[in-house]
Amino acid sequence: MIVMAWAGQLLLVGGVRFAWRMARDRVLGPLPTRATRALVVGADTNGVHLIHEMRRRPAGAEVLAPVGFIDDDAGLTGHLIEGVKVHGTIADLPRVIVEQRAELVIVSDPTMPAKVVREIARFCGEAEIRIKTLPGLSDMNSGRPTLAQIRDVRIEDLLGREPVHLGVLVTGSGGSIGSELARQVAGFGPSELVLLDHAENGLYYVHNELATQHPNLLLHPIVGNIQDEDGMEAVFARFHPQIVFHAAAHKHVPLLEINPREAVFNNIVGTRVVVAAADRHGVEKFVLISTDKAVNPTSVMGASKRVCEMIGQSRSQRSQTRFVAVRFGNVLGSEGSVIPLFRRQLERGGPLTVTHPDARRYFMTIPEAVRLVLQAGAMGRGGEVYLLDMGEPVRILDLARQLIRLAGMREGEDVEIVFTGLRPGEKLYEELHSASERTRITRHQRILVWELDARREEELLREIHELVQVARTGSPETIKRTLQRLVPEYAEPLLVPFEAEPECPPVELPAVQEVRPEPVTDWREIARRGADTVTRARDAGAGDPDRSHAAYRAA
Template identity: 45%
Template structure:
C-alpha cells in the first residue's frame, strides 16, 4: 500500500472513531434519549472535532509515522495531539453553539478517542509482528546484552523482514537485577556462564553480542565462550552506531579474530599529531601496501598541505589514490610511481616535492621469499632505506619515521636482519643530520597481504585443510588501524635516534588462531576442517621478540608506546660493510649472507 493510500485509510478510520466516540458519549450521557438542544450541539461538536483534531493529528505528524515501529514516543505524541485537539474543540463548540458541552461527554469522548485511535495504530504494529512470527522459523537466536542496544536489536528482529525466519529466544546479561526479568516480552535467561547451556537447551543457531559500550576485554571473554558453542556469532560494531542512529539489522557483522585480541581502542593525542603532520608536505613510501595505505588514510584525515603516495606498483597506488580522492577531496594528492632502490629517482622526488615529513613503509617483508632471495632483500630493505634516508637528510626533512619489525630483534631470517641493518643506518645518520630519524617496531598485523589470516580464510573457504607450521609457534598481533595510529603517535614523540616499540599485548599461538577462525566460520576444527602441520619454514622462529638484550626500555607519554635505548652505531664500520654489500650483490647468495652475519652480530640463521 502506498503512503497516500495508508494516510487516507488512517484518516477515514480516525474520522469514524471521532463520530462514534461523540455519538456514544451523548447516548450514554442521556441514556439513549438525546434532547433536541443537544442533538444540534452534538452535530456541531462532531464537525468541529473532526476539523480541529484532524489538524492537531496532522500537526503532530500522526500520519507520517511508521506504526509497525511504534513505541512510547509515538504514544506520547498521540496523547498530546488528541488532548490539545479536544481542548480546542470544547472552546470552539461553546463559541459556535452557545451551550457548553457537558464535561462528562467531553471526557468520555477523549477516552474513547485515545483508546480507539491508539488501538487502531498498535493493532497494525501487532499484525506486522505476528506476520513476521508466522514466517517459517528456522533459526533460534540468543542476544548477549539486555540493555538499550539489545532491546533495539530485539525490536528490529520482530519487525524487520530481513530477519524473517529467526526466532529470538531471550537474552543473556551479567546484571543480577535483570535476572528472570523480561525485555520487550522476552526473558533474561542468565549470565554469560549459562551461554553454553542455553545454546544446547534452546538449540541456538545464532548469538548476537549487543554490548557496544563494554570494554574489549569483556567482549573478548564473551566471544571465547561463544566460539565453543558451535553457534554463529555476530556483533554490533561500536557505540557510534547507537549515537548516530545507525543501529539496525544491517549493522551486525560477523565476529573477526580482531575481536578476540581483547584490546580497547587506541587513544591518540590529536593535537600532538596535528602539530607535525597538519599543513605539511608528507611522503609515504610503500603507500600501496597494507601499512602504507592505512598510513595514507589516517594522515589524510589530519589535512596535510600535500600528501605524496609513492609506490612501485601502479595498481595499488591507483587504488589508494581513488579511495582518498573520494574520502578526502580537500587534500592535495600526488602519486609517484618509483622504486626506492633507484637513488637518482628518489633524489628527483625529494628535490621536486620537498617533503617535510616522511613515513617509510616500503619494504620486502615475506620471510621465506627473502630467505631464497637475500640480495633482493638487501637491495630493497637496506639500500632502499639508505636512499630515502639520505635524501631526507640532504633536503632537510623535519621528521623521518621508518616502519620496522619485531623480526629485526635477534633475527633468524634475512628479512629480519635487513630490517635491523635499516634501523642501524637511520640511527647512525641521525647523529650527523638535522632530520629527526626514528624507527617504530611492532609485530604482525592482522589482515595484511600475505599474512596468516587471509591465508587461513582462503583455506577454510576451500574446505581445508588449514596448514599451521608448528603447534607451538606464537606471534604478536595487532590490527592494521591500531598499529598505524600508534606509528603516527610515536612520530610525535620523536627526538631523533629512538626505536619506538609498540605494546602488542599478549602473544597469540598460531594454532589457537587457526582454531578460532574455523569456529568463527561455523565449523569444528579437525571435524569439519582439518588442521595439518607443515613444519617451520626457513628463517622462522617459534616466537618473536620486541627488544634485544642490550636495549633497555623507557616509557613515553602514551601507555602503549615505549622507547628502546639507542645503541652506539659505528658509522664508519657501517659504511664499510655497505661497500662490501655493493660488491657481493652480484655474486653468490652465500656471500650476501656472510656480510649480513658480520654486520648483525645477533643474526643466527635457522635452517
C-alpha cells in the same frame, strides 16, 4: 542585641562550613608519600576543578599532589588560586618542571591549539615526564572534569583537527601499512600528500580511495623505486616533504630466505637512498616502519630491517632531520598474513596449515598499529627505536581453530589442520627486545623506547657497500654470511621438532563464546570476526597474563 545575635549566627554557620571545607581539603593529613607531583596547565575553571579532585583523592584514581599552575596569562604569575601558586607561563614550563620536581603535567583546556600542545609535549618529552589532557567537552561524561577523565595525549591532540600545513611522503603507500598510514595522515589535512610505490596496482587503488574521500586534498601518486637515487632525488626536490613515513620494504620471511639479494637491495639500499635524500632536503621527521623480527634476527628479512634501523640511527648523529624507527609485530589482515591465508584455505575446504603447535605471534590491527606509529613518530627526537606494546602473544593453532568455528565448521570433520614445520628463517616465538637493549617507558603507556648504541656512519656505510658488492654476484649463503658480520646477533634458527597434536576438544580463546551457525560463505565477515577475536583475546591477556595462559591451558 538583635544585630549581634544575627552576626553571631552568621559567624557560627560560616565558621562551621569553613571548618568542614578545611577538614575535607586540607586536614585529611599530609599528602601520601606515593602521590604523583602534578602540574596543571591552565588556571581556569577546569584547572580549579582538577585541583579540587586531587585534594578529595577519589577512590580508584591515581593519587596526585598539585604542585602548581602554568597559565598563558603572565599577569597571574605569582598569584595563589585555591591555595596553589601560578609559577609562570608555558615558556617557563621547563624551569618549573625542574623546580617543582613535577612528575606529571595535565593540560586542563581541551580546546588548546595543537601547536601549543605539541610544545608542551616536547617539554615533557625532554624532561621524561608524563603528559595527560582532558577530553573534548562533547566527550566528557558530565559538565565538570574529573581525574577519571584525564587521558594520555594522542596524535589527534598533537596534530589538531585543523590542517597541519605539512607536506607528507609515504613510501610503500600501496601496501597494507603504507595505505593505512596514508589514510590516517589524510584525515589530518596535510598541505599535500605524496604516495610513492613501485607496485602500480596498490598505488592506483589507494589514490582513488583518498581522492574520493578527500576531494580537497592535494595528492601526488608517484610510481617509483626507492633504490633509484636519481628518481628519489627528483621526488624530494619536487615536493620538499617535511615528514616521511618509510614503509616500503620486502617483508615475506621465507621468500627473502631464498632471495637474500633482493632484501639487500630493496630494504637496505632503498632505505640508504631515501635516508640520504631526506637529509639533503631538510626533512623534519623521518619515521622508519620496522619489525619485531629485527630483534635477535633469525631471518634475512629481520636482519635487513635491523640494518635499516642502524642507517637511520647513524645518520641522526649529524643530521638536522629526526630519524626514528618503530617496531611492531604482525598486523591482522595485511596481505600475506595468516588470516587471509586461512580464509583462502577455508574457501577451498582446507586443510589449514600451521607451522608448529606451539608457534605464537604478537598481533595488532592495522589501524591500531598505524595510530601508535603516528604517536611514536610525534614523540621522537632523533635516533630512537620505539616498540609498540602488542599485548600477549596468540597461539596460531588457537587462531586457526577459532576461525574454523566462526565459519560454522568442525575441526576433523569439515576441515583439517595440518602442521607443516617452521619455515626457513622463522622463530617459534617472537622477541620484543634483546638483552643488550636498554629500555625505558615513554609518556604513552603503549609505547616503549629502546636505547641502542648508534654505529659510526662512515664505518657502517663501508660495511653496507661491501655487502652490496657481495649481493651483486654472490650466492645466497655468501650474502647471509656477509650480512651476519654486519648484524652479529643474526643467526639462522635451529629446527624445532614436534609431535603430532593429540585429538582434543575445540579451543575457546578468552572472552569468546562458541557459536555454531550454519555454514556461510561470507569470508570477509569471517576474517573480520576472527581479527576482532584475536584483538579481544590479546587485550584480555595484556590485562592479566596469568588468566590468559590459564585459559589456553584449560582449553
